[in-house]
Amino acid sequence: MSTPSHQHDLEYQQVPLGAVDTPFQVSADAEGVTVTGSCPRCHGHSTTTIPRGMAGTKGLFPWSKAKPPSEAEQAALVVSETFFCECGFAHADQPEILFFVGCGAQWELKPNSGSTP
Amino acid sequence: MNQRPLSPGLVRRWTELGRELEFSQLELLRKQAEGWRNGLIGLTALITVLAALKGRDDLSKLPSPWQTVASSLLGTAFLLLVVGTLLAVRASFGKPGEETFIYGRSLRSWTLTEVGRVRRAIYLSVTAFALGMTLVAAAVGVSWTHTEDPATDLVKVATTTGDFCGQLVSYAPSNVTLLPTTGDTTKPLVLRTADVRKITPATAC
Ligand SMILES: [Zn+2]
Numbered sequence: 384m385s386t387p388s389h390q391h392d393l394e395y396q397q398v399p400l401g402a403v404d405t406p407f408q409v410s411a412d413a414e415g416v417t418v419t420g421s422c423p424r425c426h427g428h429s430t431t432t433i434p435r436g437m438a439g440t441k442g443l444f445p446w447s448k449a450k451p452p453s454e455a456e457q458a459a460l461v462v463s464e465t466f467f468c469e470c471g472f473a474h475a476d477q478p479e480i481l482f483f484v485g486c487g488a489q490w491e492l493k494p495n496s497g498s499t500p
Numbered sequence: 501m502n503q504r505p506l507s508p509g510l511v512r513r514w515t516e517l518g519r520e521l522e523f524s525q526l527e528l529l530r531k532q533a534e535g536w537r538n539g540l541i542g543l544t545a546l547i548t549v550l551a552a553l554k555g556r557d558d559l560s561k562l563p564s565p566w567q568t569v570a571s572s573l574l575g576t577a578f579l580l581l582v583v584g585t586l587l588a589v590r591a592s593f594g595k596p597g598e599e600t601f602i603y604g605r606s607l608r609s610w611t612l613t614e615v616g617r618v619r620r621a622i623y624l625s626v627t628a629f630a631l632g633m634t635l636v637a638a639a640v641g642v643s644w645t646h647t648e649d650p651a652t653d654l655v656k657v658a659t660t661t662g663d664f665c666g667q668l669v670s671y672a673p674s675n676v677t678l679l680p681t682t683g684d685t686t687k688p689l690v691l692r693t694a695d696v697r698k699i700t701p702a703t704a705c
């Protein structure tokens with residue numbers, strides 16, 4: 384499969400792309416789940432980490448050892464969440480305060496379009 | 501997990517909030533620890549106060565059925581107050597060590613669930629407090645209404661004609677005067693000192 388090159392001249396724009404069939408990889412550890420793939424809009428390499436913890440704090444008990452989420456948990460998470468382009472490139476017209484440094488695109492992933500290495 | 505569609509803008513907002521939370525975890529953890537610490541300090545104070553109260557108006561002076569009633573009331577009240585305190589702390593500062601994915605829809609559904617749980621915790625906490633305080637009041641009421649006047653000079657007098665009991669009014673070479681605590685409590689009981697065998701202090705007649 385040919386990978387289109389990163390479209391650096393694309394202007395920042397918040398575009399919801401809906402569910403896309405783009406390939407992605409999922410990895411997980413105790414800290415959370417990381418999804419990597421190519422941004423369907425600018426084709427930059429985008430990495431998104433979904434941290435696990437307390438909404439507020441990480442586990443309070445030091446002895447409660449966090450274990451990585453199960454495969455099923457990862458799969459359910461990936462298809463239920465929305466991803467934002469985090470190609471890291473300073474696309475033109477990017478706002479000053481930015482949570483996701485990229486082209487502004489957001490998309491959902493279709494189940495089974497990715498692979499877990 | 502199928503959720504109702506959320507507008508792209510809202511999804512973005514929730515995910516941005518997740519990013520913010522991620523960077524303020526340490527601060528939030530300290531706040532939570534502080535909250536639990538204050539709650540536990542309050543609990544210790546509560547236990548100390550209740551223990552002091554219990555020690556002072558000594559329930560053991562109550563006549564038998566009321567002693568059990570008052571102590572069970574106090575015991576239950578104490579448990580309710582402890583539970584109420586813990587629930588209040590839990591409502592304000594969260595449940596320690598509970599995890600979720602700090603991202604978009606996961607964060608949103610966790611937040612909505614948490615809102616419900618906190619609301620329930622507040623309601624239960626207030627109920628437990630109100631009930632606990634009512635029971636404390638009831639226990640105090642029971643001990644006030646059923647404690648007999650402190651038995652100050654109560655004595656048992658054994659005489660050749662029988663045993664008598666009452667408040668010692670006077671002890672003279674000729675007569676021993678008692679004020680009975682039962683029957684006609686205004687009419688003193690005069691016993692001849694010569695007949696008296698033994699006088700012993702008594703806690704009750
Ligand atoms: Zn992009």
Ligand SMILES: [Zn+2]
Nearest residue numbers: 425427470486
């Ligand atoms: Zn890009």
